[in-house]
Amino acid sequence: MSTLKADTIVASDGTSPVTLTKQSAAKAWNSFNGTGTIAFINSFNGSSLVDSGTGEYDVNITNAMDSINYSILASNGLHTAHNAANTNCFQNTSSQYSTVHWENNGRQDITYMSGQIHGDLA
Numbered sequence: 001m002s003t004l005k006a007d008t009i010v011a012s013d014g015t016s017p018v019t020l021t022k023q024s025a026a027k028a029w030n031s032f033n034g035t036g037t038i039a040f041i042n043s044f045n046g047s048s049l050v051d052s053g054t055g056e057y058d059v060n061i062t063n064a065m066d067s068i069n070y071s072i073l074a075s076n077g078l079h080t081a082h083n084a085a086n087t088n089c090f091q092n093t094s095s096q097y098s099t100v101h102w103e104n105n106g107r108q109d110i111t112y113m114s115g116q117i118h119g120d121l122a
Helices: none
Strands: 029-034 039-044 046-054 056-061 071-077 086-093 096-103 112-118
Touching: 029 046, 029 056, 039 046, 056 112, 071 086, 071 096, 096 112
Parallel strands: none
Antiparallel strands: 029 039, 029 112, 046 056, 056 096, 071 112, 086 096
16 A cells, blocks of 8 residues: 655646646536526536526636637436437637527426536636
């Protein structure tokens, strides 16, 4: 069994501490309720939510990404099973993404939504 203890890990060039945000970890993640008054259940680097209409939510992040070309993964749960249920997500800006949930060919609010972002911070 091995133990590794360190107060600071420094980049190989010795110029800056290596932090979780520089590694391959999610740069933001969140879970929120999407019915009634929407609100974060839990989040990292999430600043606010906007209910943009039935089944559509805008998620604002505190620390922006370096461009609009970041990766988003969104998922949902606790919804009524209907035909053609689908959740789409897309980048609006370097500090905001949107999710849209569809069921039975129409937008539907969802009880539970979660998302995460991977990419480089600004």
